[in-house]
Every structure is written in structure tokens, then in C-alpha cells.
């Protein structure tokens with residue numbers, strides 16, 4: 001036998017009642033008669049509570065009564081054939097008249113006892129259950145409406161009565177046995193005391209009714225039908241990626257719902273737990289979905305934890321003092337005091353030095369707890385054995401839950417790593433000795449970020465989201481956006497990575513959207529809804545949004561963003577940059593940035609600083625990490641100059657070739673940076689530093705390839721004019737090389753901590769002879785690659801390959 005319990009939303013509307021009857025029919029089809037337990041229609045219990053309070057205050061309650069009548073009557077009209085309606089109206093009317101009389105009595109006396117309130121509330125379940133049973137009669141034979149006050153007996157603790165379980169189960173069992181062929185519709189939530197006075201079962205009361213009936217008849221399962229797909233891995237309002245759990249143990253369900261997940265209230269399930277009856281959470285509005293099964297054991301493990309729960313508002317009280325050390329009775333006194341005064345302690349931690357105890361309570365109880373402590377420990381406080389207790393507010397608890405945690409090492413490491421990486425400060429930690437839960441107390445403003453980060457960390461197979469703030473939307477930035485848009489589906493399907501661009505800025509405008517800016521028309525959005533650009537506020541907005549797995553991407557050629565890198569790392573945000581300025585300024589800056597990133601456990605990736613998308617920075621880093629030593633690096637690392645020498649043939653003038661390099665997107669925004677060698681110098685400097693040399697820019701010996709007049713040009717236009725004028729100079733260079741059957745190459749060398757870049761003519765026996773397009777080439781001669789060097793070669797400039805390199809850095813963040 002199965003017990004089907006339907007909550008308020010399931011009986012709240014015509015459509016949902018239809019869905020309920022369909023579920024009952026399917027259950028009958030499987031061969032056995034279920035018992036059905038119903039709550040009041042959604043919103044009615046709250047309304048009744050309010051009307052009772054209104055009446056007690058002498059306020060008018062007729063409007064509310066009309067609403068209750070209208071909601072029930074409209075269901076009758078829509079779901080019952082006219083010929084059956086009248087007796088149902090009559091009976092509902094009788095209920096409502098009784099209710100009206102009760103409220104009138106409360107109104108007259110201006111007094112509402114707990115007993116009257118229970119009686120008033122009971123009409124919610126009576127009306128809904130009677131009504132639905134009558135609708136059901138049209139489709140099912142042998143329907144019987146059961147008022148649970150006949151079955152469940154309690155003490156007289158009105159509002160949250162204690163059930164006489166043995167007696168109640170006996171009565172239920174007898175009743176069911178005496179009505180074997182009947183389809184029972186039982187009111188949830190309500191019961192009666194020895195004198196037959198109506199009582200209610202408190203929070204989660206209808207679930208309790210279902211559990212009692214299930215336990216009494218030894219049901220195969222108790223199905224709790226609600227409006228969500230089961231118990232989820234986390235609060236779906238905060239964690240969009242939360243998903244429904246197929247199986248949970250009773251303990252896990254307890255732990256998860258203790259903090260948060262309000263699908264069921266586990267204490268009400270105890271009668272079922274004790275008899276090992278599975279409880280299944282199902283969605284009335286998605287009946288095909290199998291929901292969550294709560295059973296005796298935890299079930300198989302896909303993930304090391306089951307879920308993450310949280311309490312968003314909590315206060316913490318710290319008790320510190322030498323007087324506690326070695327005093328066995330101390331914590332006993334403290335917690336007995338709090339228990340006696342009915343202050344619920346959510347979490348406790350004590351340092352092993354016994355010098356301090358920290359515990360968490362609901363914020364509304366914090367000052368009462370503090371006052372109680374102050375009076376209980378007055379002597380100790382006076383004698384300075386104890387420091388005045390302090391309340392810390394605006395805190396939250398986050399807890400990871402799962403029975404398999406204790407068999408899996410590294411769980412707490414993962415938890416703290418993901419919190420630390422995202423810059424979330426942990427105020428206190430508690431691990432239940434059961435090891436079913438590890439709880440941390442964090443600042444309330446970090447809760448959303450923490451829940452998402454921890455969810456990603458434990459359920460990573462299910463897709464990691466990177467939140468990207470990008471400055472620079474020129475050649476590289478806009479190409480990157482296009483690539484991300486094109487690759488979005490693939491990344492999600494094959495690598496479970498989602499990249500959300502949540503901030504875009506350039507030198508004119510900036511735009512933010514924490515749900516992600518649609519990349520199809522980012523330009524228009526930025527243009528139309530962007531705010532005026534301001535890097536300082538871009539960075540502070542990024543920090544304020546406080547998103548998990550956050551990356552700052554610098555696609556500018558400006559030194560301004562660089563000034564914020566350190567602050568960004570300090571906020572536990574990673575940086576990906578194709579801007580070479582950060583790493584090629586003063587050595588001290590390079591060092592500080594690297595150290596700050598490392599200290600805060602975030603990534604600083606700049607693969608495209610050298611050779612665009614070609615793997616060069618990464619290769620050098622791997623060589624160094626694996627203990628190899630660089631003997632020599634020889635390289636061509638200016639894509640622009642490589643292109644120029646490869647195309648400065650035939651009739652084309654030097655000027656023409658430079659122009660076309662710029663048009664092809666190989667040059668820096670200011671092409672003089674390339675032709676003066678500055679760009680190449682920066683790359684060699686970065687490589688030398690990554691190879692372990694503390695060099696400054698002026699240590700790089702740089703040969704010019706331009707005549708002086710070009711170097712001295714003060715504007716780009718001037719520069720191009722001077723280039724045109726220097727035609728003879730370049731032609732002479734070219735002719736000389738041709739005479740010797742050689743080609744012009746601008747080659748950088750690093751050896752023994754010395755860097756130089758020089759214009760060379762190389763013959764066809766030289767490895768750097770055969771290059772085309774914007775090719776870069778780099779050869780690493782190392783202790784391990786000493787006979788023949790390790791060589792990387794390929795296109796070293798251009799928007800596609802550069803954006804691709806930035807993209808690759810991005811997907812590696814946090815990997």
C-alpha cells in the first residue's frame with residue numbers, strides 16, 4: 001500500500017486538482033488502493049491564521065471569509081457536474097458557517113486561545129479534503145472522506161500537539177482494515193485530544209499525518225507530492241545549477257533540511273524512518289519525473305557529497321577566556337542554560353585549547369542569549385576569567401552534507417580550497433562527529449558566491465561557469481567574443497564549461513550583467529545601454545558583484561588596467577591578458593604581480609604575450625617546473641616584422657608592406673611599437689624573466705631596423721611619411737641580402753642572462769630561413785634539449801590566433 005500526500009499547491013487550483021486525480025488513477029492502476037492525505041488549499045492556512053488574529057483584534061474578517069468561500073466554490077463549479085454540486089455546496093456552507101461563528105466568538109471576546117486557533121485552522125483541511133473527495137467520487141468508486149480527528153489522538157499542546165503514537169496507529173490500522181475496498185481521503189495536519197477537541201500537528205503537519213498512516217499500515221512507500229522536483233543539491237534560487245537528488249538517506253535528508261531545503265520537515269517523518277518506509281518526494285506538476293527517494297541507506301555515489309545547504313541569517317556569539325580551560329562543567333552550564341531558555345543553538349565550535357567557544361544562533365535570539373550568559377557567568381566575568389561575550393552579525397552558515405564524506409578523503413580540502421580561491425573568509429568551522437556534515441560560517445555578503453563556488457567544486461562534472469570581466473573590445477577583444485559565442489555550445493556539451501561575459505569595458509563605455517551579456521549584439525548593447533567608461537569603477541563593480549570563478553581579461557594595449565592587477569588578485573580574481581605591458585615594465589612589478597596571484601591562489605595567464613597563440617610561455621614554464629635549465633633561446637617574435645621581411649619582395653615598397661601588416665591586424669595599435677623593436681623587446685624580456693633572470697627593459701640590447709628619422713617621428717602619420725621617404729634605405733638592405741642569397745631576419749637571443757635583438761641576414765642553411773606570413777619561431781636549447789633544440793613555429797600575430805590564445809588561457813583558469 002502507498003500513502004499519497006498532496007501539499008497545498010497540489011490542491012490549490014482546478015488544474016492541480018485534475019493532476020492529483022490523474023496521479024491517484026495511475027496509482028490505482030498499479031493494483032493497490034492508495035490512502036490519500038491532503039493539505040488545505042494553498043494560502044488558506046495563512047489566511048485563516050490572519051483572520052483569527054483580525055477577529056481577536058476586533059478587525060473585520062468578512063472579506064477573508066468571502067475569499068475562502070469563493071475559492072472553494074469556484075472549484076466545485078469547474079470540476080463537478082451540476083447535478084452533484086448542490087449537496088457539496090450545502091456541506092461546505094455548513095463548514096463555513098461554523099467557521100464564521102467561531103471567528104465571531106473570537107471577535108466578541110477579543111480573545112484567541114491556542115485551542116480556538118487550532119479549531120479555526122482545521123477548516124482549511126476539512127474543506128479541501130471534503131471537496132476533493134467529492135470531485136473524486138465522480139471518477140472513482142468507494143470514495144470515503146475521513147476527518148483525521150477520528151483517527152489521530154494527541155495531548156492538549158495546541159498548535160503543535162504531541163501524538164499518542166501507539167494508540168493512533170492502532171486506530172488507523174483498524175479503520176483501514178475495516179474499510180478495505182475504500183479509497184480514503186484523509187485530512188492532513190489535524191487531530192484531536194482525549195476530549196475530542198481539535199488539535200494541530202505543527203510545522204509539516206500533513207507530512208506527519210502521512211507518516212503516521214504509513215507507519216500504521218506498514219506502507220511500501222509514502223509519496224509526498226509537492227511543486228518541486230524533489231530535494232535539490234542546493235537552494236535553486238541562489239544556485240541556478242542545483243539539481244534534484246535521486247536518492248538520499250534519512251540522515252542526509254535530515255541534515256539537508258535542517259539548513260534550508262524546505263521540501264519536507266524531517267522530524268515529521270520519524271514514524272516512517274523507524275519502520276524503514278521509503279519517502280518519495282514527487283512533483284505534481286511534473287509527474288513523469290521520478291523525484292527524490294529518501295530511504296534507509298545513502299544509495300550509490302556519483303558525487304562525494306549529496307548537497308549544500310545554508311542558513312542565510314545567523315549570529316555568532318564568542319566566549320573567550322582563560323576561565324574555561326580545563327573546566328569540565330563550563331560548556332555544560334552554557335548549553336544547559338541555552339536549552340532551558342529554548343534558544344536553539346545551530347552550530348558550536350570549540351578551540352582545542354579550550355580557550356574559546358563559538359556558537360551560532362538565530363539573529364532574533366542573539367541578544368537574549370548574550371544577556372543570559374552575562375547573568376549566568378556574572379562571577380566569572382567579574383573575575384576576568386571570561387571576556388564579555390560578543391555578538392557578530394550578518395553571517396551565514398553553509399554546510400556540505402553527505403554520508404559518503406567519511407569514506408572520501410579530501411572533501412574538506414576541496415571545500416576550503418574553493419572558498420579560499422574565491423576570497424571567502426571562513427569565520428568558524430564545525431564538523432559533526434557523525435561526519436555527515438561540515439559547516440562553515442561566512443559573511444552573509446559572500447553566501448551566494450560561496451554556494452555557487454562550492455557547488456561548482458563538488459558537482460564540477462556538471463558544468464563550471466566562468467564569470468568574465470573583459471576590458472578592450474578592439475581587434476582582439478571583439479574576435480574573442482565571436483569565438484566564445486561560436487564555441488559556447490561545444491564547451492558546454494563536451495567540457496561542461498560555461499563562459500559568461502558579465503562585464504565589458506573599453507575606453508568609452510562599460511556594461512554589466514551578472515546573468516551574462518548576450519554576445520550576438522554586445523556592440524549595440526554597449527553602445528545603447530553602456531555607462532561612461534571608468535576603469536576604477538569597472539574594477540569596483542567587478543568586486544561588488546562578488547561572483548564565483550571570476551576572471552578579469554585585459555585585451556587593451558594600455559597601461560591603465562595594469563594598475564589594478566594587484567588589487568584584482570587581492571580580490572581573488574584571476575587575470576588573463578594579452579597586454580604585454582604588465583610583465584615588461586619594471587622587474588619589481590612583474591615579481592609583485594606573480595607573487596600576489598600566487599598568494600591569493602588565483603591564475604595569472606599571459607600566453608599571448610609571446611608569439612600570440614603559439615604555446616611558448618607555457619612550454620617555458622613547463623621546462624622550468626620540471627627542473628630543466630635554459631642554456632639559450634633564439635627567436636623571431638615579431639609577427640609584424642616577420643611578415644614584412646617575408647613580403648618585402650618584388651615591386652612592393654617597404655611602406656606598402658608595413659601598411660598591409662597593419663591592415664591584417666598583426667601590428668600593435670601603434671605600429672611604431674613593432675618597428676622600433678619595443679614589442680619584440682617586451683617579449684624577450686618576459687621570456688628572460690620567466691627563465692629566471694631579473695632583467696630590466698634597459699638590459700635588453702636592441703638593434704634598430706629603422707633609420708633615425710623614422711624612429712624620431714612623433715606621430716603615426718609622421719612615421720608613415722618618414723617610412724615612405726626611407727624607401728631607398730630599405731631597398732638597399734633588401735638588395736644586399738639578395739646578393740648574398742640571404743633573407744633579412746630580426747632575431748632575439750637570450751644566453752647567460754644577456755638579451756639582444758639584432759637584424760641579421762641568414763642563408764638557406766639557417767633554421768630561421770624558411771618562414772612565411774607572420775611566422776614566429778623560437779628554439780629552446782636547454783640542459784635536456786642540448787643536442788637538438790625544442791622548436792615552436794607558426795603564425796605569431798593576428799586577431800584569430802591571438803584571441804584563440806586568450807580563449808585557451810581562459811578555459812584553463814582554475815583547472
Ligand SMILES: NC(=O)c1ccc[n+]([C@@H]2O[C@H](COP(=O)([O-])OP(=O)(O)OC[C@H]3O[C@@H](n4cnc5c(N)ncnc54)[C@H](O)[C@@H]3O)[C@@H](O)[C@H]2O)c1
Pocket residue numbers: 471472473474475476477505506507508535555556557558560561578579580608609612639665666667668669796797798799802
Ligand atoms: N594583434 C596581435 O596579433 C596581438 C598578439 C598578441 C597580443 N596582442 C595584444 O592585444 C592587445 C589589444 O590589441 P588590439 O589590436 O585588439 O588593440 P585595439 O586598439 O584594436 O583595441 C584596444 C581596445 O582597448 C580599449 N582600451 C584602451 N585603453 C583602455 C583603457 N584605459 N580602459 C579600457 N579600455 C581601453 C580600446 O577602447 C579598445 O577597445 C594589445 O595589448 C596587443 O599587444 C595583439
Ligand SMILES: N[C@@H](CCO)C(=O)O
Pocket residue numbers: 608609610611612637638639640641666667668674679796797798
Ligand atoms: N604586434 C605583435 C602582435 C603579436 O604579439 C607582433 O607583430 O608580433
Ligand code: NA
Pocket residue numbers: 607608609610611612613614615616617805
Ligand atoms: Na604564446
